[in-house]
Amino acid sequence: MSVRMNNLIDDVQQCLVELLQAQTTAPWDRWTKILGYPETERFSEPGVSLIYVLAPVILDDQKIGHAGGGLARAEIEVKIGAWTYRKEGGPGELDLITSRLQSLFRNPTVHALTFTVTLDSEYADTTLFTQGISVVKCIGPYPVATEEKKEHRSEIKLTLLV
Amino acid sequence: MSLTSILGAPAKNAYLMGRFTLHRFVRCEATAGDATAISWQNMSNVVSIDIDEPTWDFEADIYHAGGGNEKRHIRSGPRWNGIITVLGGKVGDTLRLLQNVTWDDSTQAVLSPRMDKDDPEIIIESVCRDHDNGTHLFTRVIQDAILDDMGDALGLDYADKQIPFHTYHEWFLLATSAEMVYHVWSATPSTATYTISNSTPLSLLTATSHDDWAFDNMVFCKVKDNSASDSIGKRVTAGVSLTAASLVFTTGTPAATDQVYCLFAK
Numbered sequence: 001m002s003v004r005m006n007n008l009i010d011d012v013q014q015c016l017v018e019l020l021q022a023q024t025t026a027p028w029d030r031w032t033k034i035l036g037y038p039e040t041e042r043f044s045e046p047g048v049s050l051i052y053v054l055a056p057v058i059l060d061d062q063k064i065g066h067a068g069g070g071l072a073r074a075e076i077e078v079k080i081g082a083w084t085y086r087k088e089g090g091p092g093e094l095d096l097i098t099s100r101l102q103s104l105f106r107n108p109t110v111h112a113l114t115f116t117v118t119l120d121s122e123y124a125d126t127t128l129f130t131q132g133i134s135v136v137k138c139i140g141p142y143p144v145a146t147e148e149k150k151e152h153r154s155e156i157k158l159t160l161l162v
Numbered sequence: 163m164s165l166t167s168i169l170g171a172p173a174k175n176a177y178l179m180g181r182f183t184l185h186r187f188v189r190c191e192a193t194a195g196d197a198t199a200i201s202w203q204n205m206s207n208v209v210s211i212d213i214d215e216p217t218w219d220f221e222a223d224i225y226h227a228g229g230g231n232e233k234r235h236i237r238s239g240p241r242w243n244g245i246i247t248v249l250g251g252k253v254g255d256t257l258r259l260l261q262n263v264t265w266d267d268s269t270q271a272v273l274s275p276r277m278d279k280d281d282p283e284i285i286i287e288s289v290c291r292d293h294d295n296g297t298h299l300f301t302r303v304i305q306d307a308i309l310d311d312m313g314d315a316l317g318l319d320y321a322d323k324q325i326p327f328h329t330y331h332e333w334f335l336l337a338t339s340a341e342m343v344y345h346v347w348s349a350t351p352s353t354a355t356y357t358i359s360n361s362t363p364l365s366l367l368t369a370t371s372h373d374d375w376a377f378d379n380m381v382f383c384k385v386k387d388n389s390a391s392d393s394i395g396k397r398v399t400a401g402v403s404l405t406a407a408s409l410v411f412t413t414g415t416p417a418a419t420d421q422v423y424c425l426f427a428k
Binding site: 005070072109111112127132161 | 167168169170171172174176177179181182292293294295296297
């Protein structure tokens, strides 16, 4: 099974969230991983650092095509962010989250980490590789401004082939 | 299939990322392991290993009287040139590894860039894998590579270095799940049978359809006659066969001090 091409944006986002949620050892267990922009969760769940996965953006829709082909495999970019509050560790915790994200996605072993995701049906113990997602690049983190001085946000950018 | 057929998206394993390829090698002159196959050594610090299309010592289009404009292309003496590109700081370590020499300040402090011999030195397997590092796609095999004289370049920042090589025998692609096995035996006088470590040598190709291949299930079998100052061994083209469990000579049984080499796949 690969992610559904006609449901690409959502499927990839779901897979990444489930992959992150499957990381349950310390310090991953301190952080809540959610799908999409986290404003509601941020303010309804104080006291928890968040990792959020934004919707993928297609950078190159013809990255890997073949002659006579229809749909090509695409290069997409996904922003994954971290959002913490000073009482939750502040900049130190933020840097820890983004470091862990970097080491997770920069290591080729990320393709073999298992998670369970429900797309058109449930895929238990699947992997990014099985879902046809290849991590090409992981850059950042890029700080994101916050309204509240005691809050800290930062995002990494993943480049994927799907 | 019609004129307007549209193909689907390429399969996820249709693209190949070199960073998931494992390069490994054996030395042609490895110490005899007899019934134990020679272990392949992993190559770290490799950026890429590239090999060109062949050049030929002799090529010609020939005609014969009465044949009109119908011609035949003939050629002989192939040579493939290649390059091993290595992370600059590790070129010495890689060269040392390939040449099997100790390179340090107490044994041999100099690695010479001159390659004076034209003897086969290494067999390289490039194991191409999918991006999970676990799904084998295929393997490229470069047989009997001979290292060439090296140049050098030291850029200001990041610098690759290149180790050139050539071979007189064709490189080839090995199918999914298959891997090469290399055996070296110290010959025992009058012994015609040499045990291999694997009981299922693969059928490689139909040798009678391909130049430079003498056997369907062996890339080569060589015998080196040390008593005749033979430095590289000669490819045996008949009188030997690889069976389910052993290499068997029916003619030309190796003599004492001879070395026997066999490359096949499992």
